[in-house]
Amino acid sequence: MSMLSTTEIRVIAQKIVNLSKASSNIDTGFLRRSISYTVEQNVFIFVEVFYGQFGADRPSGINSKLEANAKRLMPSGVKWRMRYTDINRSVLEEGRVQTGRNSINKITDIIGRQSTTAVTALINKIKGFGKKKD
Amino acid sequence: MAKRRTRDQIDADKIIRAQLMDLGEKIYQQARESSRVAEDLYYLTDRVEPKGTLRKAGGTLRDSVNYKPLTDTVLLVAQVEYGKWNYPKGDNTKRTYSGKEIIMTPGMNALQQAINDNIDETINLVVTEIIEQITQNYDS
Secondary structure, three states: OOOOOOOOHHHHHHHHHHHHHOOOOOOOHHHHHHHHEEOOOOOEEEEEHHHHOOOOOOOOOOOOOHHHHHHHOOOOOEEEEEEEEEEOOOOOEEEEEEOOOEEEEEEOEEEEOOOOOHHHHHHHHHHHOOOOOO | OOOOOOOOHHHHHHHHHHHHHHHHHHHHHHHHHHHOOOOOOOOOOOOOOOOOOOOOOOOHHHOOOOEEEEEEEEEEEEEEEEHOOOOOOOOOOOOOOOEEEEEEEOOOHHHHHHHHHHHHHHHHHHHHHHHHHHHOOOOO
């Protein structure tokens, strides 16, 4: 463990999240909204949607610099890892082993998809709007 | 292969998409404010976990609320799965959101409640704007 207290590390983690939110690529804002961090059993977990890690070969650059910022700013000795989420009921979790090698740990169901009758009614109403009436 | 849309349909879909994004932002803000946030648990003794251990940082549910347009007419709203069983914070029948009191529907989680509170306004706006666009070229 590092010499810093948990409160101090959480300030750093929040700074990483804020930096990454400010610099991420924006189309609909889904990626920017998904960037956050959480603490589970003294392990800091940075959460973002899975496509934040892609886009290195594009002119706009990598979609989100969350992992790079975490590598740069997290103090040594603090355990942390990335969690890449998706809306199709799947979560990829990538861990870092002691030697520095990355490993994908598990796939679990965390994010669910649900719709309400109100949403369905809205969609049906809008779908029917442009149709010709015989 | 999908059927090609007419120019009028494309214009109407643009209106719907813009309104759905506004709806998503409203739902996002309200659900973030009204969903439950767990308090961090610090262990003060060595009985269960080593002294000073932080068990759970709150805010996972709050941070997971998100929205995304799937097509021009479909908005997907998402949160972590356990949010299904987490009701809005506050009293069982009433709660306060941005200064005004809203009566809670029993059995609805914070996200569903946020959708319910905002969806009627959006439907009206969409219908009004599309009718305006269709009738703007004609004299009444």
